[in-house]
Amino acid sequence: MQILIVPDHFKGSLTAQEAAAAIHVGFQAIFPDWQYQLLPLADGGEGTLDLLLQALSGERVAVPVQDPLGRIMEADIGIVDGGHTALIEMAQASGLLLLRPDERNPLQTASTGTGELIRAALDQGCRKIVVGIGGSATNDGGMGLLTALGLRFYDASDKLLTPSGAALAQVRQIDTQHVDERLRDCTVEIICDVNNPLLGAFGATYMFGPQKGADTKMLETLEAGLKNYAACMEKTIGRTIREIPGSGAAGGVGAACLAFLDAQLRPGIEVIAELIDLDEKIRSADLIITGEGCIDAQTVRGKTIAGVARRCQQFGKPLIALAGSRSGSADALRELGVAVVLTSIPRLGEEAEIFAGGTEDLRETARNVATLLRLGGERL
Structure with missing residues (x-):
């Protein structure tokens, strides 16, 4: 199974590289034999x-x-x-x-x-x-x-x-x-x-x-x-x-x-996607995982997740979006082609405390997603 991991940064908590690594570790704990490609993304902001x-x-x-x-x-x-x-x-x-x-x-x-x-x-x-x-x-x-x-x-x-x-x-x-x-x-x-x-x-x-x-x-x-x-x-x-x-x-x-x-x-x-040939990488993958710090009304208005989702929809590829938090409905993202939207913050607390636990929380969420896939028979 070819897995493409393409997150943006999680503002204030994780760089895109750190987010990709955390998702990778979580999935690999359940599916160590799958093939993973980590491709941190950006859309004009940090990174x-x-x-x-x-x-x-x-x-x-x-x-x-x-x-x-x-x-x-x-x-x-x-x-x-x-x-x-x-x-x-x-x-x-x-x-x-x-x-x-x-x-x-x-x-x-x-x-x-x-x-x-x-x-x-x-x-x-x-x-x-x-x-x-x-x-x-x-x-x-x-x-x-x-x-x-x-x-x-x-x-x-x-x-x-x-x-x-x-x-x-x-x-x-x-x-x-x-x-x-x-x-x-x-x-x-x-x-x-x-x-x-x-x-x-x-x-x-x-x-x-x-x-x-x-x-x-x-x-x-x-x-x-x-x-x-x-x-x-x-x-x-x-x-x-x-x-x-x-x-x-x-x-x-x-x-x-x-x-x-x-x-x-x-x-x-769109600029980043052209530079790194994102379309070909999505076309070659069996499952794509993306993410950002907060999924909200801004996400569908040009953010990384929206750009990835449109490409996955075009090529008929399943997409999972992970985020630290979410506000509002995820229906607009589902219309763009996101199959699953999950958040990783497991507790209330001060911002600094939540951000400090970002790696562990994202890794655990990715592992839970992989576990559900295994329980479901791994069919995508």
């Missing part, structure tokens, strides 16, 4: 840079940048294709996991560090820049990213604004005169893990703000600010971008890159 560098044989370059709260740190960019192409992972500079839980406040955070990574790629002479924008801590509409590349934002009194989620409501004018000229000769490709629009119930703020630390009042403030900001952007560029799928990714960074970097937005899992 994307590592996966791309492994697939494309590139080199890392360390860059000093600002973290989401403006503190100086180092983040990596990848250089591939003989120095022509740069690979950037937003989570490296502006990621949620860079902050302690008590520091998460999207009114205060900014995406400046990601813009600094793009600027560093230009300094390296790269003329194609691929940016994975999942896993962000920000809801600033890409204001920080654009500021790092030379744009300026002013309020009603012509005062220069410092990027943040709170500053979105104050923007009245966007000055593009000083944008980095090197961008004119550069292609920017954005890979994102969701296809949400910028505004509304499924937009940047209401879908992703809570996990970034926003309470109900913050959500209302951020949404109002983002609506004002969107109007200013659209007035500046002369076209509407707020409804474009993916414009709401990374707290509006998708919209900023569409508006001012002439970027192309692509689903992260």
Whole structure:
């Protein structure tokens, strides 16, 4: 039996590599003679840079940048294709996991560090820049990213604004005169893990703000600010971008890159799948196992599990999805072709305690799945 194990990371608990290893150990305890292929995945968020560098044989370059709260740190960019192409992972500079839980406040955070990574790629002479924008801590509409590349934002009194989620409501004018000229000769490709629009119930703020630390009042403030900001952007560029799928990714960074970097937005899992020839690997497997930290309403909107599920459905292959937790109905995933959805958290507790037990819990869940398969006669 050929088993393909293709999980994404379990946010805050396990990398994709660690998740794949835990699932493998659990299954192998019951079926030691089966053949296993471990293929950790990413969709634009944490782990994307590592996966791309492994697939494309590139080199890392360390860059000093600002973290989401403006503190100086180092983040990596990848250089591939003989120095022509740069690979950037937003989570490296502006990621949620860079902050302690008590520091998460999207009114205060900014995406400046990601813009600094793009600027560093230009300094390296790269003329194609691929940016994975999942896993962000920000809801600033890409204001920080654009500021790092030379744009300026002013309020009603012509005062220069410092990027943040709170500053979105104050923007009245966007000055593009000083944008980095090197961008004119550069292609920017954005890979994102969701296809949400910028505004509304499924937009940047209401879908992703809570996990970034926003309470109900913050959500209302951020949404109002983002609506004002969107109007200013659209007035500046002369076209509407707020409804474009993916414009709401990374707290509006998708919209900023569409508006001012002439970027192309692509689903992260689709880019990764092409690079690693995922279709052929699924076609050759008898059973596929995927997973992520939390299965929720976001999962079907471009996440790794959804991308894997569509491929398994296309080739008529059974798919099991494992997660740390799940919220809402799993019916949408079943419609995509997921045969079984299981969660691995066996107890209530503090977040740090639950995350610390992630490997053991996932391994035990995988073992239970394998045991059920054995009891059922192993027919797939």
